[in-house]
Amino acid sequence: MLDFQVVTNPALIRDLRRAVGAKWVLDAPEDLIVYEYDATIERGMPEAVVLPDSDEQVAAAVRIARRHNVPVTARGAGTGLSGGAIPCDGGVVIATSRMNRILEVDPENRLAVVEPGVINLDVSEAVAPYGLYYAPDPSSQKACTMGGNVAENAGGPHCLRYGTTTNHVLGLQIVTPEGDLLWLGDKTPDPPGYDLTGLVVGSEGTLCIVTKIIVRLLDRPQSTVTLLAIFDEVDQASRAVSAIIGQGIVPAALEMMDRNTMRAVEEAVHAGYPPDAGAVLLIEVDGLEEETREQADSVRALCDELGARELRIGFSLEDRERLWAGRKGALGALGRLAPSYYILDGVVPRTKLPAVLRGVYEACDRFGFQVANVFHAGDGNLHPNILFDERVPGATQRVLDLGAVIMRLCVDAGGTITGEHGVGYEKRNYMSWIFSEDDLEVMGRVKLAFGTGGAFNPGKVFPSSKGCGEVSSRMKGAIAKAGPDAYV
Amino acid sequence: MVKQTSLISRLQSIAGADGVTPAAKLSAFAVDGLTPQAAVAPSTYEQVAEVMSYAHAEELAVIPWGGGSHMHIGNLPSRYDIALSLSRLDQIVEHEPADLTVTCQAGITLAALQRRLRPDGQLVPLDSASAERATIGGLLAVNASGASRHAHGALRDFTIGLRVVTGDGRLTRAGGRVVKNVAGYDLCKLYVGSLGTLGVIVEATFKLAPLPRAQRTAITTFDSAARACAFAAELQRRGLSLRSLQLLNPAAASGADLPVSVRSFALVLALAGTPQAVERSHREIIDLARESAAGMAPVDGADKLEDSLRQSASPDASALLCKATALPSRLPALIEAFEAVGGSPSVIALPTVGILHASWPTVDDVEDTVRGVRDATAGVGGSLVIEVCPRDLKRSLDVFPDVSGPSFDLMRRVKREFDPAGILSPGRFLGRL
Numbered sequence A: 001m002l003d004f005q006v007v008t009n010p011a012l013i014r015d016l017r018r019a020v021g022a023k024w025v026l027d028a029p030e031d032l033i034v035y036e037y038d039a040t041i042e043r044g045m046p047e048a049v050v051l052p053d054s055d056e057q058v059a060a061a062v063r064i065a066r067r068h069n070v071p072v073t074a075r076g077a078g079t080g081l082s083g084g085a086i087p088c089d090g091g092v093v094i095a096t097s098r099m100n101r102i103l104e105v106d107p108e109n110r111l112a113v114v115e116p117g118v119i120n121l122d123v124s125e126a127v128a129p130y131g132l133y134y135a136p137d138p139s140s141q142k143a144c145t146m147g148g149n150v151a152e153n154a155g156g157p158h159c160l161r162y163g164t165t166t167n168h169v170l171g172l173q174i175v176t177p178e179g180d181l182l183w184l185g186d187k188t189p190d191p192p193g194y195d196l197t198g199l200v201v202g203s204e205g206t207l208c209i210v211t212k213i214i215v216r217l218l219d220r221p222q223s224t225v226t227l228l229a230i231f232d233e234v235d236q237a238s239r240a241v242s243a244i245i246g247q248g249i250v251p252a253a254l255e256m257m258d259r260n261t262m263r264a265v266e267e268a269v270h271a272g273y274p275p276d277a278g279a280v281l282l283i284e285v286d287g288l289e290e291e292t293r294e295q296a297d298s299v300r301a302l303c304d305e306l307g308a309r310e311l312r313i314g315f316s317l318e319d320r321e322r323l324w325a326g327r328k329g330a331l332g333a334l335g336r337l338a339p340s341y342y343i344l345d346g347v348v349p350r351t352k353l354p355a356v357l358r359g360v361y362e363a364c365d366r367f368g369f370q371v372a373n374v375f376h377a378g379d380g381n382l383h384p385n386i387l388f389d390e391r392v393p394g395a396t397q398r399v400l401d402l403g404a405v406i407m408r409l410c411v412d413a414g415g416t417i418t419g420e421h422g423v424g425y426e427k428r429n430y431m432s433w434i435f436s437e438d439d440l441e442v443m444g445r446v447k448l449a450f451g452t453g454g455a456f457n458p459g460k461v462f463p464s465s466k467g468c469g470e471v472s473s474r475m476k477g478a479i480a481k482a483g484p485d486a487y488v
Numbered sequence B: 001m002v003k004q005t006s007l008i009s010r011l012q013s014i015a016g017a018d019g020v021t022p023a024a025k026l027s028a029f030a031v032d033g034l035t036p037q038a039a040v041a042p043s044t045y046e047q048v049a050e051v052m053s054y055a056h057a058e059e060l061a062v063i064p065w066g067g068g069s070h071m072h073i074g075n076l077p078s079r080y081d082i083a084l085s086l087s088r089l090d091q092i093v094e095h096e097p098a099d100l101t102v103t104c105q106a107g108i109t110l111a112a113l114q115r116r117l118r119p120d121g122q123l124v125p126l127d128s129a130s131a132e133r134a135t136i137g138g139l140l141a142v143n144a145s146g147a148s149r150h151a152h153g154a155l156r157d158f159t160i161g162l163r164v165v166t167g168d169g170r171l172t173r174a175g176g177r178v179v180k181n182v183a184g185y186d187l188c189k190l191y192v193g194s195l196g197t198l199g200v201i202v203e204a205t206f207k208l209a210p211l212p213r214a215q216r217t218a219i220t221t222f223d224s225a226a227r228a229c230a231f232a233a234e235l236q237r238r239g240l241s242l243r244s245l246q247l248l249n250p251a252a253a254s255g256a257d258l259p260v261s262v263r264s265f266a267l268v269l270a271l272a273g274t275p276q277a278v279e280r281s282h283r284e285i286i287d288l289a290r291e292s293a294a295g296m297a298p299v300d301g302a303d304k305l306e307d308s309l310r311q312s313a314s315p316d317a318s319a320l321l322c323k324a325t326a327l328p329s330r331l332p333a334l335i336e337a338f339e340a341v342g343g344s345p346s347v348i349a350l351p352t353v354g355i356l357h358a359s360w361p362t363v364d365d366v367e368d369t370v371r372g373v374r375d376a377t378a379g380v381g382g383s384l385v386i387e388v389c390p391r392d393l394k395r396s397l398d399v400f401p402d403v404s405g406p407s408f409d410l411m412r413r414v415k416r417e418f419d420p421a422g423i424l425s426p427g428r429f430l431g432r433l
């Protein structure tokens, strides 16, 4: 924990105001406080928040910050779960909320050009009249921005079949640390040269500020079938996950909830989960009607074989939404179990799910915390939510320690420390568990090539002993912003 | 400058005597007519790293070698001392079928890898005309993609981990073995398609796809590229179970011995998926062809057909071969413009992706033709890479599109950071990086 002082720099504020208009630069403490946190438990206060309206204004703000030698941190909706948008070293926050225009939709070539502040779900809504949609669907999609998605390489339930953000971004307009605007990639496949677009996606705002995004759109599937399978034991459910994938079926989504989650959901949404059930799988297949029917039959048979005690199936939109309701209400419902919860994000090979889940429960027992698991099982992407009460002295620190133990379990199983939420501030120091010094040094070369130094989002991604702001639980505030039915 | 004899003895001390090619056989590793001073085939990743450290210290230019099937791609190397062959690193490292991923060494051929995965009902979703010869490392380096890209995306989409030796000899890791991973910068993206200019790929991990349970092929014919493209777009919109759609101009169709009339554009459709979905897709294609007055050609032996399609734009049979990319909506115009350049090119396009390959078995005036296809591509806002051309021409011609401006500066800086001594495939890439 490191408390830094906010030194207001009048010349900086003046220059920024000149560039973007007085009203779009915030420097009053009561305004800044809104920008000091995201959906994690870290905080850091900026010196100024700029709300630019165009790529040119972003570039101008970056040049001004550079001149005044202060870092810049981009911010979308602040729903990030790794402390990415928190200005660790103060400086200027560039918030993209006004850059929320969908600039172009090209249904014939199935692509769209959007500004970074566009809300994820708005893209799919804008292109729906053409029978198209934007596939990556982070559970925060009613709130999170496309810029934030690009920075984190966001995933979501349907990334099992369709891939994450990086698989759907064709090109980016960026602002460099020098304050220059340039394009990486374009609308056509295989643009010449190194794939810098792919490099910037997932770079967590540390290489550049993204000012325009070209995304690929998909045709809406003709038919979708949702199945819900209830198991007595988590182990059976996670074996079913491997069995489905091993059988050559890649569902659109394959999600799991455990007993604690179901208990909370049952109280909140009345999804009709039996009180003594151990886990539920939500499986969605899409495609041609023939295909979904055949796959649904196979999935049903597999779940039966592995001891599912109950199977529900939904064909109509209404029935399917009813099956999803529990899953979508899960995170909101967890609030019923404890005052706070800490969301973890780790990935393991799918076949290691049963063993790692057992390890997660054991570790939580050992630390004396309840845990609710609700996650993208098909990808092996775990989200253990540790339930705790931040008012209990020392609880927050113990939760963070437990988080580290769980991350270690993932790494030891051949997995990784983050599947979609990013390294950010929180997990920097776990990077050396999966990468050697040489690996990290080579990643650092990318930063050198971009000339970023500490200009953009310092203190993130790379291991360091330096602290960032204060630790205080703000999770619930940010989660509420993601909408009443937000779910991880 | 290191003497050839001391170079060879040093390489022998690293990779063993049997890992170094005798001088008499070095011509097998020629690139654009340039023969290296030595060729080494390390048998461990550490040996690769040692070779690179040595080359870095002595500033010797290294070109990584896979199966040699794609060495025609790229600019004339500015220097070339060592061919670094991955041929002895050809093992599968890990394949857990229920994880639907595989980790293999870079020197394994695509065909060998597919043969190992097939009994488990899986495949790497990549097809290549030279699968028997092309190695995984080489395919990654050139960012190869085949027709199944329509359904499965490109290598960048399903490569989830790489181990790479940098230009200064460090064995490093990018990504991992799990299908979702956002820890650190996604360096895999950077290495895929970098043509051996940023590092030597020694190992790769892929997401796999299940083998389709049913397959079928259909050929529809049209009197224009525009009609064929519109038909393809409609099939895509309907979400039919298609693994690939390939559009052949009349020259390519007759070159591939398709049973279609000499003036027809042919759309070759590979259906794949669950049995009933494939049957239904096939029925819809027939119905739609009838409605839109497209012809249907008989298909016998889908395997034979794929082979002959591949041969019809093969690099070996081309005096000039180019790859052009454009928005799918601009493909008909691009095909027309290519045909107008003259010389009867065979054109095979992926209408739903926006890529075409055009090949000329012989050309009278190459420079004129190159100018023509460049203008044609520029006219539709696409980009063009000359993949095969006469060796002489390579001395003056940059086979990649013209580059300048800030994004190329960034690429140049990336190259400098990853290969500080400029020894990895020097001169071969975009802007002669």
Ligand SMILES: Cc1cc2nc3c(=O)[nH]c(=O)nc-3n(C[C@H](O)[C@H](O)[C@H](O)COP(=O)(O)OP(=O)(O)OC[C@H]3O[C@@H](n4cnc5c(N)ncnc54)[C@H](O)[C@@H]3O)c2cc1C
Residues within 6 Å of the ligand: A038, A039, A073, A074, A075, A076, A077, A078, A079, A080, A081, A083, A084, A085, A086, A096, A116, A137, A138, A139, A140, A143, A144, A145, A146, A147, A148, A149, A150, A151, A152, A153, A154, A155, A156, A157, A204, A205, A206, A208, A209, A210, A211, A331, A420, A421, A457, A478, A479, A482, A486, A487, A488
């Ligand atoms: C309830 C809930 C559910 C969630 N579910 C999912 C899920 O299913 N899948 C998933 O992947 N994530 C999920 N998240 C995490 C979060 O929503 C995503 O990481 C999202 O992409 C963040 O977007 P944002 O606009 O809120 O970005 P912010 O939190 O504002 O910022 C995130 C990072 O992006 C950077 N950034 C933002 N804009 C730009 C820009 N224009 N240029 C460069 N960098 C930029 C920031 O600097 C920061 O590093 C969830 C979060 C919550 C609260």
